[in-house]
Amino acid sequence: MNSHRNGPPFSPRRRGRRFFPFAFFFFGIFSLFFGGMAAILYWAFSEFSGIRNIWLLVCAAPVAVILLAVFTMFTMYMRFGKPLGDIFNAIDSISEGNLSVRVKEQKSDMFSELIKRFNKMVEELERAEQQRRNLTADIAHELRTPLHIIQGNLEGIIDGVYEATPEHINNTLDETTLLARLVEDLQTLSLAETGQLPLHPTRFLIADLMHDLTSSFSAQATSQGIQLTSNLADPGQEISADYDRLNQVLSNLISNALRHTPEGGKISIETESGPGEEGGVRIKVRDTGAGIAADDLPFIFDRFWRGDRSRTNRSNSGLGLAISKQLILAHKGTIEGESEVGKGTTFIVDLPLE
DSSP, X not given: OOGGGXXXXXXXXXXXXXXXXXXXXXXXXXHHHHHHHHHHHHHHIIIIIOOOOHHHHHHHHHHHHHHHHHHHHHHHIIIIIHHHHHHHHHHHHHHTTOTTOOOOOOSOTTTHHHHHHHHHHHHHHHHHHHHHHHHHHHHHHHHHHHHHHHHHHHHHHHHTSSOOOHHHHHHHHHHHHHHHHHHHXXXXXXXXXXXXXXXXXXXXXXXXXXXXXXXXXXXXXXXXXXXXXXXXXXXXXXXXXXXXXXXXXXXXXXXXXXXXXXXXXXXXXXEEEOSSTTOOEEEXXXXXXXXXXXTTGGGTTSTTOOSOTTOOOOSSOSOHHHHHHHHHHHTTOEEEEEEETTTEEEEEEEEXXX
16 A cells, blocks of 8 residues: 555644745735725725825725725635645645545635546556556466466476376466466457557458357357347348457457356347447347356456456456457447346446448
């Protein structure tokens, strides 16, 4: 944890440093204001009352002007100076690494929206920083297990504890395959997030893609006692996209559905016209599986998120949904999930036609 999180959000020294520029600014403004008011009062007394007593101006005018000036200065400081000072103090704290700082919302129409957006920005920065830390820990966790297994198998063979049988060699090979897939997934995700993943769009029928998907997973679904169906609103609908990448996304969604749908359940792939005037295509992958808890739903597209908290299932890297989201974003589309525990999950992919 960052040591700055335990300290006060704004130090008195920093607050004082920010106060003086505002104080000088307001002092200069109201010095001019004081002089102008004094001249106006003197002119009013001289012109309309005939009183040209300079002592009246000297004694009475300053009292009224000073009271008005103090009230106005205090009001303007509370409306302008204090919110700006708090924002500058918060910026200083953020630059020192304290992302837990928040600016207290003010009852100021001018700054309330600015403060809300500033706090929202800092929340996103803090969340991104936490995700970065979690990513490092998750990568270390995912790499540690297969590396230990590979090391243990090889040391056992060298020391004569294990015989170099095909079974032990195949187990070691499986772990190296898992490592290679994890590294490849990380590279794909990194390229997709930075916009450097090459896409090769072609024009094809959505029906062809649906046919390939159902053919690929029908045997697995049948063996698990799950009914896999497809439903196309328009069999002649075409789309321009990277066929292989789109197949990768939908294959990942179907694999997840098969993994979390019990025997006797159903999985359907549906297509329909996309929302909005621009049209497009909407693809839904719907299952009758265990579902996802409402608290987990906002994080399903995060790296290494898994419904299995114990991570006993090592057949998937936990990067599939994160990669799927980035691939859909690369196609200028959107992907979201809807779920209810005990009733199933639906993933909705919206893609433009071009």
